[in-house]
Amino acid sequence: MKAVSYLSNLIIPFLLFYVIGFGLLSKRDIYSDFLDGAKDGLKTVVGIVPTLVGLMTAVGILRASGFLDFLGGLLGKLTEYIGLPPSLVPLSLVRMFSSSAATGLLLDIFKEFGTDSKVGFMAGIVMSATESVFYCMSLYFSSVKIRKTRYTLPGALLATLAGIAAAVWITNCLI
Helix, strand or coil: CCCHHHHHHHHHHHHHHHHHHHHHHCCCHHHHHHHHHHHHHHHHHHHHHHHHHHHHHHHHHHHCCHHHHHHHHHHHHHHHHCCCCCCCHHHHHHCCCCCHHHHHHHHHHHHHHHCCCCHHHHHHHHHHHHHCHHHHHHHHHCCCCCCCCCHHHHHHHHHHHHHHHHHHHHHHHHH
């Protein structure tokens, strides 16, 4: 374990010196390239901030209003038949919009049920096996100005469903 910790502490300085060394060997103006990259990064940030603010606000409103708990209770009656506890329905829904909000819900689940419980174990797998679909689509597609997403959303939702199904299956097999 100490070797991995030691290696992880060295990797960032190594990459930094590698980039600088490569730039010097290529006879490039490293500082000018850095400034150009920083300018492009700021342009990207300015372009995606409205999307981020909108998503974070919407998730915050849904969570604070109690709508997620209501929806979780409503859909939880259906999901119990396939093995997904009602307490994980809000987590599964929020995860598609915001990873940080889903992490907050995950911590609430851990506090209520414990990390070693069946629900806690399943919640951890759901977080690991799914992606924040709508966040990624809105962020990446808006930053490169893609308007037609074609099959991205159905494919991503199918992958999310597969991740949730895998969480239910793995948890039921192991616990």
